[in-house]
Amino acid sequence: MIMSRLWSSSLVTSKIIFLSYVFLILISHSDTVDRSKFKTCDQSGFCKRQRNVKEGSATYEADLSQGTVSTSSVSIPVINKGNGIPFVLEVFLLEGLKFRVKLNEAKPLRPRYEVEHALLSNMREGKLEVKKAADHWALIADTNNEARVYSTPLRIEFYSGGEKVTVINGRQMLKFEHLRKKPDVNDEPNDENAANEEGKEEPEPSMWEESFGGHQDSKPRGPESVGVDIDFPFTQHLYGLPEHADSFLIKDTKGGDPYRLYNLDVFEYEVNNGMALYASVPYIMAHSPKNTVGLLWLNAAETWVDFDVGGGSNLVDSIVNLVGGGASDEKVGRTRWMSESGIIDIFVFMGPKPTDVMRQFGEVAGTAPLPQMWAIASQQCRWNYNDEEDVRQVDEGFDSHDMPYDSIWLDIEHTDGKKYFTWDSHKFGHPVEMIQNITAKGRKMVTIIDPHIKRESGYFVHEDALRDDLYVKDKTGKVYEGWCWPGAASYLDFFDPKVREYWSSRFRLENYPSTVDLYTWNDMNEPSVFNGPEVTMPKDLIHYGDWEHRDVHNLYGLLMVKATYDGQMLRSENQLRPFILTRAAYVGSHRYTSIWTGDNTAEWSHLKISIPMCLSLGIAGFAHCGADIGGFFHNPEPELILRWYQAAMFQPFVRNHAHIETKRREPWLFGDHNTALIRSAIRKRYALLPYWYTLFHQAEMEGIPPMRPIWMLFPDDVKTYNIEGQHLIGNALMVAPVLEKGASKVSVYLPGVIWYDFYNYVAYQSGYHTIPVTEDSIPVFQRGGTIIPTKQRIRRASTLMKRDPFTLFVALDENNEARGRLYIDDGQSFGYRNGKFLEVEFTFKDNKLQSRVVNPGSYATTEWVERVVILGWRNRPASITVSSKSVGTSKLEFEGTHPLVIRKPRTLITEDWEIILS
Incomplete structure (x- = not known):
């Protein structure tokens, strides 16, 4: 989004006009990001200091003789021999093969920030056995997993199945900047302030103040960064670290900047680089045929991560993979993590399989809750729909063009002068009636609510915030004032519990006139500040608890969406599952919100990068991820938006969204021919909603996202390790969308044994295949051995398909043989958490298709099976019979062999039944 939003208010003061003009110059429209607005590592004092650390230079030693042992943890004194500063190392075992390592100063001048709110509060401790040797302690979790703490020099090694899988400080690059008093140039060294930096380094100006882009960071608390090397001796295949517009497989950073994690509003971001974006999740997975481990660096300050993974961007592996030779697995994967403040707090998830790591991560950070059914269907958005009549016409346009969709969204112009929780009385003067007209068709509405609060006398949120002391303060204790869409704005301090409680209360029906069918989009919550350093808050602002903004920056968006989630719960009196979409995120945000990849661009490269971006977010817990269809900026050509629709229908979150200066792009505006093709793509999404919904339930239960990297299902197949342009949906579907302009074919790798084209039923054996494509092709393949539930009666909204039969x-x-599952509940409430759901298991074996209710719960439905399509059947059967309580035993009509189509079994989905082929 660009600054032109500032001009949309009809009444502005000359001061706002002048400052808006200045900001338009500062954030001018261009074809790519203005890199000069964002720091490189060399322009970040702590990153430069940390990156200058040489291998073997750390002087930290653990005093094992003074260590203590409890049932689930050890605590060991550590000293930096270079300057005498004492530390405390703690290593914990959590239930389910998870180790946690914490390193902090033993006697800091003041408390150092430790991340709150990101993790579950009920993590269960494991039972630890400790074996002591002269130079190390072995911390044994079970016969296959242990951690070893070595004393001189300090290092921590983790073993899985006898193989060393992770090493902390193995290259002796630990650098922990202790808190200290600011030195006076006339002071002589003393015990309290013996060194201005670890070892004998001279103080640098950036330790106590720093400037960038005309902004001064006072840094009153001095240097306090932490950094350490963490290596994976078994693989160089590392994945994740969202959010970056880059490959899923993490690239080497030698010769360039590290990957950066610092939530920022980056205008027209570029692809294929490690620049910071809107979300920061310091989590990676390391994978090889034998082992998979996960690593979480729990720090909410600005963070940079260096990777040494065998060259540029694993170019050798990529070339080998393209010619079919597989990926090399050269050891070692080396990383170094560097944060501006806080402590060292590391989780190691021991696996050993990818799904084990996903479960272990979920047990620490939580899993994504099951969305309402409508939220996984197609959404329609624009900055901005002009008024109630515009909303009505768009809604009717979907009906007249026979295109299903489930929600329409309103951007900032629906408010009264950018004041959130309000409606423009001229353009949206009848919000309740407008929403009811939408919901009468089974659809929902979503409105945007951003964190910047307009500084206008009489605006109730601003008045409440001033009266009750709800705003973030500057370093002098005054309310901080920045600039965003309303002009002058202040920002609620969501770190304060009373602020979160206040924010939640604003969503009550009596406080926000509308209906319970109104849901929320939290944007600009990095937080975005147009006149701030790097378009965000100054680091020396003060939050609740006397923490500087530098300590907690990446948590701001998490706490906003948490408060919004609680507000939606209040709004529905705890009856309806909330839906929230966020742009900014941190570890744990996925427990409350869905996410999209931000303000992308109408370019083929942005379509292509949406896949690795969502794969990275998916393994970090964000099960419900997507990208703006067609690109937020600029105008997509018809071919691009068609291919984007086709790809997006096979990603978890589906939304068409566009910039206010773009042409209208409702899906019927690209000519009749393209309208038909887009309609076909959308209908494919709706047919698969039962399968998607089942996968989202699995995501909550097991932590495994619906959209998955191929190696998650085929962990031993090294040919899958570098694949970026195709992905799995669950364990049954492989998607290889068309990502190139003018493509007449796509190259697909199909691991395993046998796959079937999901739409034309052609069978493929495992290996590399060149698939011809036309403009209506969406290369999707069903894996042999699977059963997928669908609904083929497509209606104008998913809620209207609720009682329709299954195919x-x-x-x-x-x-x-084949197996599959189906999960059903009411699609909207929390009743499923109290047993109100139905789970069914399908099996095909010995020429018999059986359905068994494996968890009947207390959910009743009249849904039934109207058709069975069998792929890979070789001979025409003599007869087919069905047996169930409701239909008895009877013969069925059928046709074909591949596919073999069985018509109208009419069995209820709530009962056990079987179909026998003879």
């Missing part, structure tokens, strides 16, 4: 797609493997 099952049975794809046989080489043994003529």
Whole structure:
């Protein structure tokens, strides 16, 4: 989003006009990001200091003789021999093969920030056995997993199945800047302030103050950064570290900047680099055929991460992969993590399989809750729909063009002068009636609510914030004032519990006139500050608890969406599952919100990068991820938006969204031919909603996202390790969307044994395939051995398909067998957490298709099976019979062989039944 939003208010003062003009110059429209607005590592004092640390230079030693042991942890004194500063090392074992390592000053001048709110509060401790040797302690979790703490020099090694999988400080690059008093140039060294930096380095100006882009960071608390090397001796295949517009497989950073984690509003971001974006999740997975481990660096300050993973961007592996030779697995994967403040707090998830790591991460950070059914269907948005009549016409446009969709969104112009929780009385004067007209068709509405609060006398939120002391303060204790869409604005301090409680209360129906069918989009919550350093808050602002903004920056968006989540719960009296979309995020945000990849651009490269971006977010807990269809900025050509729709329908979150200066782009505006093709793509999404919904339930239960990297299902197949342009949906579907302009074919790798084109039923054996494509092609393949539930009666909204019958797609493997699951509940409430759901298991074996209710719960439905499509059947059966309580035993009509289509079994989904082929 660009500064032109400042001009949309009809009444502005000359001061606002002048400052808006200045900001328009500062954030001018261009074809790519203005890199000069954002720091490089060399322009960040602590990053430069940390990056200058040489291997073998750390002088930290653990005094094992003074260590203590409890049931689940050890505590060991550590000293930096270079300057005598004492530290405390703690290593914990958590239930489920998770180790936690914390290093902090033993006697800091004041408390150092430790991340709150990101993790679950009920993590269970494991039972630890400690074996002591002269130079190390072995911390044993079970017969296959242990950690070893070595004394001189300090290092921590983790073993899985006898193999060393992770090493902390193995290269002796630990640098922990202790808190200290600011030195006076006339002071002589003393015990309290013996060194201005670890070792014998001279103080640098950036330790106590720093400037960038005309902004001064006073740094009153001095240097306090932390950094350490963490290596993976078993692999160089490292994944994740969202959010970056870059490959899923993490690249080497030698010769360039490290990856940066610092939530920022980056205008027209570029692809294929490690610049910071809107979300920061310091989490990676390391994978090899034998082992998978996960690593979480729990620090909310600005963070940079260096990677040494075998060259540029694993170019050798990529070339080998393209010619079919697989990926090399050269050891070692080296990383170094550097944060501006806080402590060292590391989680190591021991696996050993990818799904084990996903479960372990979920047990620490939580899992994404099951969305309402409508939220996983198609959404329509624009900055901005002009008024109630515009909303009505767009809604009717979907109906007249026979295109399903489930929600329409309103951007900032729906408010009264950018004042959130209000409606423009001229353009949106009847919000309740407008929303009811939408919900009468089974649809919902979503409105944007941003964190910047307009500084206008009489605006109730601003008045409340001033009266009750709810705003973030500057370093002098005064309310901080920045600039965003309303002009002059202040920002609520969501770190204060009373602020979160206040914010939640604003969502009550009596406080926000509308209906319970109104949901929320939290944007600009990095937080974005147009006149701030790097378009965000100054680091020396003060939050609740006397923490500087530098300590907690990446948590701001998390706490906003948490308060919004609680507000939606209040709004529905705890009956309806909230839906929130966020731009900024941190570890744990996924427990409350869905996410999208921000303000992308109408370019093929941005379509392509949406896949690795969502894969990275997915393994970090964000099960419900997507990208703006067509690109937020600029105008997509018809071919691009068609291909984007086709790809997006096979990603978790689906939304068409566009910039206010773009042409209208409702899906019927690209000519009749393209309208038909886009309609076909959207209908494919709706047919698969039962399968998607089942996967989202699995995401909550097991922590495994619906959109998955191929190696998650085929961990031993090294050919899958570098694949970026295709992905799995669950364990049954492989998607290889068209990502190139003018493409007439796509290259697809199909691991395993046998796959079937999901739409034309052609069978493919495992290996590399060149698939011809036309403009209506979406290369999607069902894996042999799986059963997928679908609904083929497509209606104008998913809520209207609730009682419709199922069609099952049975794809046989080489043994003529298949399995699948179906999960059903009411699609909107929390009743499923109290047993009000139905879970069904399908199996095909010995020429028999069976359905068994494995968890009946207390959910009743009249849904039934109207068709079964069997792929891979070889011979025409003599007869097919069905048996169930409701239909008895009867013969069924069928046709074809591949596919074999069985018509109208009419069995209820709530009962056990079987279909026998003879």
